[in-house]
């Protein structure tokens with residue numbers, strides 16, 4: 414497991430839920446307050462707020478490996 418706070422354009426990630434097309438493999442195409450993700454299954458573009466992105470992101474590809482990401486948001490867990 415890894416804790417990661419910085420993401421870059423070109424990173425490949427998975428989310429808590431995959432895309433309805435069946436793929437769960439996204440390329441980060443823009444980093445900012447809103448994150449632009451491209452589905453690697455069908456090519457659809459989705460935008461997530463940074464907060465929503467960090468709640469949903471699960472793994473990031475490093476070389477040939479997928480590394481699990483852990484985020485700690487105790488203040489948000491209390492809200493849910």
Ligand SMILES: [Zn+2]
Nearest residue numbers: 432434452455
């Ligand atoms: Zn898709």
